[in-house]
Amino acid sequence: MERNPHAERLAEIIGAANVLTSPEDKAPFLTEWRDLYQGVTPMVLRPGSTEDVSAVMKYASQNDLKIVPQGGNTGLVGGQIPLETGDEIVLSLGRMNKVRAVDPDGFTITVESGVILETLQNEAEKVDRLFPLALGSQGSCQIGGNISSNAGGTAVLAYGNTRDLVLGLEVVMPNGDVWNGLRTLRKDNTGYDLKQLFIGAEGTLGIITAASLKLFPKPKKLEAAFVGLADPQAALKLFSTAKAQAGPVLTGFEIMPRVGVEFCLSHLDGARDPLEAPHEWYVLMELSSGSEAFPVRDLLESILGEAFEGGLVEDAAFAQSMQQVQDFWHIRHGMSEVQKAEGGSIKHDVSVPVASIPAFLEEAIAAVTDFVPNCRPVPFGHLGDGNIHFNVSQPVGADKEAYLEKWDAMNEIVHGIVANFNGSISAEHGIGRLKRDLLKGVKSELELDLMQRIKDAFDPKGLVNPGRVL
Amino acid sequence: MERNPHAERLAEIIGAANVLTSPEDKAPFLTEWRDLYQGVTPMVLRPGSTEDVSAVMKYASQNDLKIVPQGGNTGLVGGQIPLETGDEIVLSLGRMNKVRAVDPDGFTITVESGVILETLQNEAEKVDRLFPLALGSQGSCQIGGNISSNAGGTAVLAYGNTRDLVLGLEVVMPNGDVWNGLRTLRKDNTGYDLKQLFIGAEGTLGIITAASLKLFPKPKKLEAAFVGLADPQAALKLFSTAKAQAGPVLTGFEIMPRVGVEFCLSHLDGARDPLEAPHEWYVLMELSSGSEAFPVRDLLESILGEAFEGGLVEDAAFAQSMQQVQDFWHIRHGMSEVQKAEGGSIKHDVSVPVASIPAFLEEAIAAVTDFVPNCRPVPFGHLGDGNIHFNVSQPVGADKEAYLEKWDAMNEIVHGIVANFNGSISAEHGIGRLKRDLLKGVKSELELDLMQRIKDAFDPKGLVNPGRVL
DSSP, X not given: OOOOHHHHHHHHHHOGGGEEOSHHHHGGGTBOXXXXXXXXXXXXXXXXXXXXXXXXXXXXXXXXXXXXXXXXXXXXXXXXXXXXXXXXXXXXXXXXXXXXXXXXXXXXXXXXXXXXXXXXXXXXXXXXXXXXXXXXXXXXOBHHHHHHTTOOOXXXXXXXXXXXXXXXXXXXXXXXXXXXXXXXXXXXXXXXXXXXXXXTSTTSSOEEXXXXXXXXEOOOEEEEEEEEESOHHHHHHHHHHHHHXXXXXXXXXXXXXXXXXXXXXXXXXXXXXXXXSOOSEEEEEEXXXXXXXXXXXXXXXXXXXXXXXTTSOSEEEEOOSHHHHHHHHHHHXXXXXXXXGGSOEXXXXXXOOGGGHHHHHHHHHHHHHXXXXXXXXXXXXXXXXXXXXXXXXXXXXXXXXXXXXXXXXXXXXXXXXXXXXXXXXXXXSOOTTTTHHHHXXXXXXXXXXXXXXXXXXXXXXXXXXXXXXX | OOOOHHHHHHHHXXXXXXXXXXXXXXXXXXXXXXXXXXXXXXXXXXXXXXXXXXXXXXXXXXXXXXXXXXXXXXXXXXXXXXXXXXOEEEEEOTTOOOEEEEETTTTEEEEXXXXXXXXXXXXXXXXXXXXXXXXXXXXXXXXXXXXXTTOOOTTHHHHXXXXXXXXXXXXXXTTSOEEEEOOOOSOOOSSOOTHHHHTTSTTSSOEEEEEEEEOEEOOOEEEEEEEEESOHHHHXXXXXXXXXXXXXXXXXXXXXXXXXXXXXHHHSTTOOOSSSSOOXXXXXXXXXXXXXXXXXXXXXXXXXXXHHHTTSOXXXXXXXXXXXXXXXXXXXXXXXXXXXXXXXXXXXXXXXXGGGHHHHHHHHHHHXXXXXXXXXXXXXXXXXXXXXXXXXXXXXXXXXXHHHTTHHHHHXXXXXXXXXXXXXXXXXXXXTTTTHHHHHHHSOHHHHHHHHHHHHHHOTTOXXXXXXXX
16 A cells, blocks of 8 residues: 555654554544445544644645544534545544643633543542533543534533533644633633634634633432423423523423324333323423522422413423433433334424424424325424424335435425524534535525635635535 | 715715714713723714614725724723724714514513613513623613623623623624624524624624523522631632532622722721621622522521531621612622722732632732732622732822822733733723733734734724724
């Protein structure tokens, strides 16, 4: 195999062991778990320090080499996989995995970008604190990737998106310059807040090498209920009431349709119906508090008792143990996976204003049912964040391939409705390569132009993660 | 008086009544309440709609006219006052004062930028919601200015800075283009988060004309205590304990030195010492909850009882009524004003990491006392945000003018210490004209360069609020 000349120079910079060029070494960095993309790259670089990253980027910039930064390789839109053209170099941040500082009194932690999310959660727990970001992929995703994609997850309702958790960043610019923006300040009004640009930029403006993050009190009490109700309008009213009464103690509010629960009962190990009779819609509601003094269970019962009397809620099961809390969440977390057993599923990760969820669901369900008669919409997700995973299972007995061919056309229908509600076609997962072409349809020319101006100002040669987002 | 030719053209665009050119009409827009700046302008424009602002900016851009946007004219760093050169036109947003939408179920409100903060608070209250931003100037400051300066205030501990309250913006770009980023989404990962750039940019990147903002449950219960303790280290430990136990229910944590309380007792109407014996330092601690169910008083007593037993706290007075809560805050809010009665006061609005507050105070107090023997440091403020108003009163009987001549030199000493703690020389008030030259001393060349690149990308002709921030 021909040795790439740049590989030799880069081996001098970060050590030969950290420049992977053999197919077997490179393989884990070139596919992602949905198998949507198969990348090709001359080499994978594994820098171990900010200085390494800086030296690599300086070399890349001088030699016009395209760089694709990669964290835990769990992204869902292909942003982290090099193009099939084979001229993009993967920069894997996994060796940059040091915890630089933990400050429990100041409620902050500073880590390098290759730290795995679960490790970060554990580091916080060691000092009786919470790092609230929680995702399905937390055992392998890295915080640098979470920040670059502004990850959402299940704790957004009370703690916000990843953006809300970041106090400061260290970033290596496309030309190798190092910006030390690693601040742990809660207040700093000295000019433009540059870190905001790198958060959610999917690696297109620079390479995040470290971050200072917020910590929170560790929840001491947690209660959950599985609620049956007639329609999304009732769920919205329940949400509004619950949030008004519980405020930040309301840490989960997830909506699910009956059909999704039925899929779980049929295909998910250990799933059983928490309620005796079936209901058209369900809400999984969770309250938790860092204070032992808070009567969390009383509040949950009082909110739901009132809602029941007001006719908002048809029935509710209260978790009697942590095991039962987990059983409730098991159904919610299984809802995506079980759709596989029912044939093809066309997916959308969308958000609309919270109060528009009932109207959006009504319109979108009608539209897709009109488009594919007898299709089975399974819209579920974070009602409290306005974020619905609007998935649509094929009609019973239909041809899977033929159904999945309607993917783009159905996306267009649903995204059109989302646009009418001033919503987002990518609430959590970002743009990457998957949704790049869709962006032109949903953003104004001016907004795309402003984004491009920023890209040009920070990465004039267009060498970091080219073709992603923009 | 000679009529400015641009005034006639602009009068055709937004109406003659909205182009102020007489000295008496212009006067209120040309001074600010600290009397630090006296501006000169050919005219003050008062557009009434986004279309008006767009047309004005287009005209200004085509004719190379410099524009200084102004809200309620309450800024503390001179950003909103036109230069003495007399060639900057004031664009006052006060007529853009419509509430466009209120959504209590979705916990959002959309308003034009000229809406006065207190009006916004009242609109939220009408639907049993809270808009938490609270400032001394809330009766006259406008939300557009709050956003442009990323205002802080007394509710930051639980609700964040203004930045954290913004969901979407409408902005007129320097060339007149209108960016409609008025979204009320909680989650939206479709490209760069442009609104973040305009927040805190002090009007240097475009004109904010409207904003979608977060609302919160209205607090139903509120308790406060006035606590005496030995030193800032004890205050920090109390903060850490209180936050760990109360989490978001801890809505206020302010530190004050004995000398500041004594100034209040001497000069502030209605102030009386809440505690029997004097203490070196004080903390005003407030807990509040949107939930009637939360035992706020019990928690406050339990936290302070434990701290007392642990020797952290010397004494504490619990407010027995809302009047007493207000009496406690009266002392805190009076602390800036009473310094006038004690002669000259040299001021700093700084922040450091929360856990560094004790060490910062020790060093800074020693340094200024070394610089001016017998000076009287009165550092007070938002300990929970790491934000200290480090004010230093003159020695008793010293010459006020001679003391105030040391302003810049003392600033340099204090800001140097702030820099060693990786802190900020403007925690709340921004840069404007007042601190523009200081910025070069505290930001890296790269950071200033990145800021300039953004400015050039958004305002290539440098016509909006030139010479502010950068």
